[in-house]
Amino acid sequence: xxxxxxxxxxxxxxxxxxxxxxxxxxxxxxxxxxxxxxxxxxxxxxxxxxxxxxxxxxxxxxxxxxxxxxxxxxxxxxxxxxxxxxxxxxxxxxxxxxxxxxxxxxxxxxxxx
Amino acid sequence: xxxxxxxxxxxxxxxxxxxxxxxxxxxxxxxxxxxxxxxxxxxxxxxxxxxxxxxxxxxxxxxxxxxxxxxxxxxxxxxxxxxxxxxxxxxxxxxxxxxxxxxxxxxxxxxxxx
Numbered sequence: 001x002x003x004x005x006x007x008x009x010x011x012x013x014x015x016x017x018x019x020x021x022x023x024x025x026x027x028x029x030x031x032x033x034x035x036x037x038x039x040x041x042x043x044x045x046x047x048x049x050x051x052x053x054x055x056x057x058x059x060x061x062x063x064x065x066x067x068x069x070x071x072x073x074x075x076x077x078x079x080x081x082x083x084x085x086x087x088x089x090x091x092x093x094x095x096x097x098x099x100x101x102x103x104x105x106x107x108x109x110x111x112x113x
Numbered sequence: 114x115x116x117x118x119x120x121x122x123x124x125x126x127x128x129x130x131x132x133x134x135x136x137x138x139x140x141x142x143x144x145x146x147x148x149x150x151x152x153x154x155x156x157x158x159x160x161x162x163x164x165x166x167x168x169x170x171x172x173x174x175x176x177x178x179x180x181x182x183x184x185x186x187x188x189x190x191x192x193x194x195x196x197x198x199x200x201x202x203x204x205x206x207x208x209x210x211x212x213x214x215x216x217x218x219x220x221x222x223x224x225x226x227x
């Protein structure tokens with residue numbers, strides 16, 4: 001079945017260092033949509049970015065990700081972490097209209113001064 | 114910004130009690146999802162609706178929960194007999210329904226089962 005794997009449960013970084021949160025997925029569907037959602041403490045989760053185009057970089061709010069179908073990956077990156085980036089990040093996969101989307105287990109990003 | 118409304122924000126119940134939470138999706142969104150975010154921050158899909166019809170649900174939901182999305186009324190999710198393991202954040206989300214559609218989340222209902 002469909003699944004999403006986020007290898008790190010917790011990532012702790014010093015402000016200014018680059019961010020990379022890993023996401024790989026499994027699906028038999030050839031054209032999935034991949035998403036990154038961010039969940040700040042005491043706020044609603046919200047969409048950070050999404051893509052279904054192979055090898056095309058998608059950017060939003062300083063974060064970027066590229067869907068690589070050859071490796072079934074959609075890693076989230078940022079060149080320089082900020083304190084305000086501390087949050088939970090979820091990678092997710094969608095394949096059909098109206099269907100459930102499959103969330104990874106989330107990665108807690110903690111950025112320290 | 115999301116306009117999904119969830120009530121109550123906090124709910125405290127004893128074991129064996131019913132626990133009911135409500136969700137008003139964004140206007141114009143035909144698809145509604147319920148998720149349980151556990152203490153390990155994992156998102157567990159519970160059920161989704163298109164308009165008033167159930168699309169999918171997991172076994173736990175079918176056996177222990179009662180859920181509906183009536184027209185012109187809030188959607189609701191009710192645990193029939195709360196257990197300690199049900200303590201979690203229950204998130205409602207709505208979307209336009211196509212596979213590229215963003216899900217808009219509410220703030221959640223934090224359920225504590227004593």
